[in-house]
Amino acid sequence: MMEKQIKMIALDLDGTLLNEQKAVTEHTREVLTAAIAQGVTVLVATGRPLAGVPAVLRQFPGIRYVVTANGARVVDQQKDKILYERLIKPEAAEKVLDIFAEYDTLREVFHNGKGYMNRVDKPDRFFENDLMKEYILTTRKPVRDLKETTWALPGGFDKVRAVFSCPQEREEAMQRMKSEKGLAVTSAIHNDIEVNLAGVNKGTALLALGERLGIWRDEIMACGDGMNDVEMISQAGLGVAMENGVEEVKRAADHITAANDDEGVAKAIEKFILK
Numbered sequence: 001m002m003e004k005q006i007k008m009i010a011l012d013l014d015g016t017l018l019n020e021q022k023a024v025t026e027h028t029r030e031v032l033t034a035a036i037a038q039g040v041t042v043l044v045a046t047g048r049p050l051a052g053v054p055a056v057l058r059q060f061p062g063i064r065y066v067v068t069a070n071g072a073r074v075v076d077q078q079k080d081k082i083l084y085e086r087l088i089k090p091e092a093a094e095k096v097l098d099i100f101a102e103y104d105t106l107r108e109v110f111h112n113g114k115g116y117m118n119r120v121d122k123p124d125r126f127f128e129n130d131l132m133k134e135y136i137l138t139t140r141k142p143v144r145d146l147k148e149t150t151w152a153l154p155g156g157f158d159k160v161r162a163v164f165s166c167p168q169e170r171e172e173a174m175q176r177m178k179s180e181k182g183l184a185v186t187s188a189i190h191n192d193i194e195v196n197l198a199g200v201n202k203g204t205a206l207l208a209l210g211e212r213l214g215i216w217r218d219e220i221m222a223c224g225d226g227m228n229d230v231e232m233i234s235q236a237g238l239g240v241a242m243e244n245g246v247e248e249v250k251r252a253a254d255h256i257t258a259a260n261d262d263e264g265v266a267k268a269i270e271k272f273i274l275k
Contacts, residue, residue, distance in 0.1 A: 006238060006273050007219040009035060010045040010067065010206050011265060013053070014132075014188065015225035016242055017044070019261045022131045024056060031266040035273050036062035041213065043067065045202045047188045047228050049158065050075055050113035052139040069110045069158035070186065070196050070228050071205030084208050086200045087156025092182060096195050097147050099176055100162040103169040106136070107146055110158035115140040116149050125165045126191070136163075160195045167191065186228040194228060202228065203235035221272060223257070223265050224249055240268045 011017045017024060024032075036042050044057055045067035053066060064078045074084035088096075093109060100107045106126045108117035117140040120126070127133035143149045150157070164170035170191055177185045177193055184196040202224075210220055222229075222236035225245035233239035234252040241253035242264050250256055257271075258264035 008041040010222040012224035013046045028266040049110040071202040072158040093157045096160045104165045105162040118146040126163045201231035203231035
């Protein structure tokens, strides 16, 4: 593989930068700090809304930019400014919610960096991981009628998402969503569906930010593990897949690093940047 001078690193969170305890290890923090000290732009590129990014990363010295909601929004934290946004219109968001409501789902919309979800009984049925359940329940605002809430929120939506209790229902809904025009459909975990405006993905947003900063494709390294990372991994100059990643990400990658629970992000940065 050709030697690349990396000036920007984009890091997915769940399954990538965060370990299975939803934490960033001390060694990984040290590696991020060292990369930033070398002048590398380190940023988060996540499917989460801004409010769902852990405080340790929102407040991390030197991490200024955040790509959120699968690339629908890019935020400059230092200036509290939106640099880029591509939103779903309310009518389209409502149609997606109507389809999701036909199934046993936890449904949510992201609006202006915050998450809103429908109230559900027995949320355990949607999550195999208690930490993921805790993350969702503590970072979203539960509302009685999610569709009614979308009518009350001004402007468009970053993302619409559903988590399914039944794999067969999720597969059926996925096929239905893929037939809808004007939308980008992906997933972050095995039982969810994430919907953005057509053309929105982490890769497109990352390249747009890079162009704004004078950083080109070959100077960007991206790390990810899920289906919503495929475009970012394939569009970056150096795409790095986690060992725990889905096969589609691994096929798109230039390099496969260790798993998220084995500090794979830190190892990739040490290999390609701090060598």
